[in-house]
Amino acid sequence: MSEQNDIPDYHLDLMGETCPYVAIATLEAMAQLQPGEILEIVTRCSQSINNVPPDAVNHGFQVLEVQQDGPNIRYLIRR
Numbered sequence: 001m002s003e004q005n006d007i008p009d010y011h012l013d014l015m016g017e018t019c020p021y022v023a024i025a026t027l028e029a030m031a032q033l034q035p036g037e038i039l040e041i042v043t044r045c046s047q048s049i050n051n052v053p054p055d056a057v058n059h060g061f062q063v064l065e066v067q068q069d070g071p072n073i074r075y076l077i078r079r
Helices: 021-030 048-058
Strands: 010-014 038-043 062-069 072-078
Touching (some): 010 021, 021 038
Parallel strands (some): 010 038
Antiparallel strands (some): 062 072
């Protein structure tokens, strides 16, 4: 779960994108972060739930939050 101090350092708006681009763009952005920095990703791609969290964990990143509100999905991932 996300803590109060888990404030994103960067925001990636992928609302108009579909998978697999959402997962690819997320991993590309995560590679640019410094250790400890947090990326917020927002999307409407329902398939991203099956890709983004496992891909992040497999690459050694920490998934802090996955929040779905209707079609909108928000991820917080720490490098």
